[in-house]
Amino acid sequence: MNEYSFIFAPAMRIKDENKEKAIREKAMEMIVQEGFDGLSMQKLAQAAGVSPATIYIYFKNRADLLNQLFNEVEETFTKVTLADFSPEMSFKEGLWLQWKNRLKFIIDYPTHYRFHEQFRNSPLINHSDIKITPFKENMKAFVHNAVKRGEMQKVDPEIYWSIAFGTFYSLVRFHLHEKSMMNNDFKLTEHKMRLAFEMMLKAFKI
Amino acid sequence: MNEYSFIFAPAMRIKDENKEKAIREKAMEMIVQEGFDGLSMQKLAQAAGVSPATIYIYFKNRADLLNQLFNEVEETFTKVTLADFSPEMSFKEGLWLQWKNRLKFIIDYPTHYRFHEQFRNSPLINHSDIKITPFKENMKAFVHNAVKRGEMQKVDPEIYWSIAFGTFYSLVRFHLHEKSMMNNDFKLTEHKMRLAFEMMLKAFKI
DNA sequence: AATATAAATGAATATTCATTCATTTATAGA
DNA sequence: TCTATAAATGAATGAATATTCATTTATATT
Incomplete structure (x- = not known):
């Protein structure tokens, strides 16, 4: 997806914004409730209703997730x-x-x-x-x-x-x-x- | 070791207080520098110059260590x-x-x-x-x-x-x-x- | 010196962790 | 309807984790 999309007309599946939002929200909740070490990527994935691998589509890694939040x-x-x-x-x-x-x-x-x-x-x-x-x-x-x-x-x-x-x-x-x-x-x-x-x-x- | 020690005369190896002190101090330092999840029992043992098992002589578990500190x-x-x-x-x-x-x-x-x-x-x-x-x-x-x-x-x-x-x-x-x-x-x-x-x-x- | 006791240990265990990867799935445009 | 693309996935990997345990070690008393 870039500014020439309308010319080259790529066909791609679009990101589900609800997924990213769910990840962000659940991550914050988990950290606030259990502290930083209470946040594991697998538990977060489950809480957000998402595969662990999906988190890595939106965030480079755990540290990046934290910084973005x-x-x-x-x-x-x-x-x-x-x-x-x-x-x-x-x-x-x-x-x-x-x-x-x-x-x-x-x-x-x-x-x-x-x-x-x-x-x-x-x-x-x-x-x-x-x-x-x-x-x-x-x-x-x-x-x-x-x-x-x-x-x-x-x-x-x-x-x-x-x-x-x-x-x-x-x-x-x-x-x-x-x-x-x-x-x-x-x-x-x-x-x-x-x-x-x-x-x-x-x-x-x- | 209790108040009747002098009567029943137990023979035992005494605890090395330096060890406990080292564990306590290093634990606090590690937590302050890297956060609670930066504290692993094995790294703590190494930093304190002690076997991981030794920590469990002085503290019931990780949570107990934290509370005592x-x-x-x-x-x-x-x-x-x-x-x-x-x-x-x-x-x-x-x-x-x-x-x-x-x-x-x-x-x-x-x-x-x-x-x-x-x-x-x-x-x-x-x-x-x-x-x-x-x-x-x-x-x-x-x-x-x-x-x-x-x-x-x-x-x-x-x-x-x-x-x-x-x-x-x-x-x-x-x-x-x-x-x-x-x-x-x-x-x-x-x-x-x-x-x-x-x-x-x-x-x-x- | 011998002994009983608990301190101290290193290796082992079972679990949990972050991250990756080969596939599958959904969809925008042709 | 078909196709190309990236989203999404579940299972797998290897490293790190807390804790335990069978031994060994040090020592205060006999």
């Missing part, structure tokens, strides 16, 4: 997180939108999020910085504007990030797994998130 | 973190000591810390709440006292935790791995930690 997740994450966002927004408004967008991603794609969490620092992933560049650009410009307008004090980016998002992600962890710590049933509602958000903001006051 | 780490963590700490301390002083103690743990036992990070939410671990109870008791009393003395506003424990420690652990992640985000060489010095700490504290002001 990871990249897919990062792409979706960036898209959801930057929705309606602009670096020109006021510090408070922009940061709150970030929190809301991120919560949306976690609620809408919980498996993706947990999968990403497992591999964010894994040596098994080829972290190709390129993909998250637009994201970083946006965040950098956003902070720059906020400082210029005197809406927040100037700090190391890591400190900014840790207060603004470290707090948020800790709440998310309570929401998602840490049932044993503290209370046993913490649900991160928008209301609770707002409470934490208002407190966190004070840290940046000049 | 995890428990060992949590024990050390609790000890280091609670050093010199008292729930009677002022909010500011107590929280700062927590940050310092935790940083000390991470600096002194980086492998332990990374190992713990990998398995904190893993289904492979039998999380036996019991172990961290003294720790939770201390923290609960500490917050209770601070609220009573009017040093901080009363908030959900998860929100308190997320601002106070979510911020800290995010800094630690930058320090330990996230070389690709932001600047490429963030070193968490006590000075930078103090800057972040002072900002974070403002969130709790009444």
